Amino acid sequence: MMSEPDIRDQLENHHRASFGWALCCCGRDPLEAENVLQIVYIKILEGKARYDGQSTFKTWLFSVIRRTAAEERRRRILYELRLLKYESAGGRVSPTEGPDQTLYRTEIQTMFQQALASLSARQQSVLQLVFYHDLSVRQAAEVMGLSVGSARIHYERGKKRLREWWEGVRVSHES
Missing domain, CATH: 1.10.10.10 (Winged helix-like DNA-binding domain superfamily/Winged helix DNA-binding domain)
Structure with a gap:
């Protein structure tokens, strides 16, 4: 198991590549990529995602980014679906419609x-x-x-x- 300073060093060393990968996982949306990367870093630093040494740190980090991006996309889509359902239940009417x-x-x-x-x-x-x-x-x-x-x-x-x-x-x- 890596110490927290070692983990921070690894995250810093791989930050540029991690952001590039997050961009790919987030449909090239830089704000979404920043958000996902921030969530990934928090997960790692809080111990919710743990590096076990079975692969390189970078490979493991990229898999955490991919899974987190998918989780966030799922969460956003579910939110949008609920919002869409709510809006459609309101029966909005166009002002030009008879x-x-x-x-x-x-x-x-x-x-x-x-x-x-x-x-x-x-x-x-x-x-x-x-x-x-x-x-x-x-x-x-x-x-x-x-x-x-x-x-x-x-x-x-x-x-x-x-x-x-x-x-x-x-x-x-x-x-």
Whole structure:
């Protein structure tokens, strides 16, 4: 086990590379990378993440950064999903929208939410991450803790079911 001064020296020696890796893990967002790196340093200095010597310090440090970035991304996405759910429950209305347009929009939104709710939990999650949060399928897989192949299957099946639903809605409104 390393002493605290040794750990601080290692962190200082690897800071520049660590920040570069944090940038990669945070989609090149420097503020997010700084935040993640600060959380990593606190975890390490408080003993919540411990170096056991099974790999090089740098390899271990980079894995802590990657996991922390994923945790923070998951936390942010969950927060945004809750916020989105809260905002959609408020039924915001556009000032240029007439009452009939508002009713139609609300009806379609309700139907779409029901269609989305009919999908499996994983299909719902991957579609929400990709469409509402602008993540790639690969990033959604990382957030969800799935393989990329599994996420792609859930994504494609979910899209197919929603497409079939939409075709049904269009046919019923045209008749």
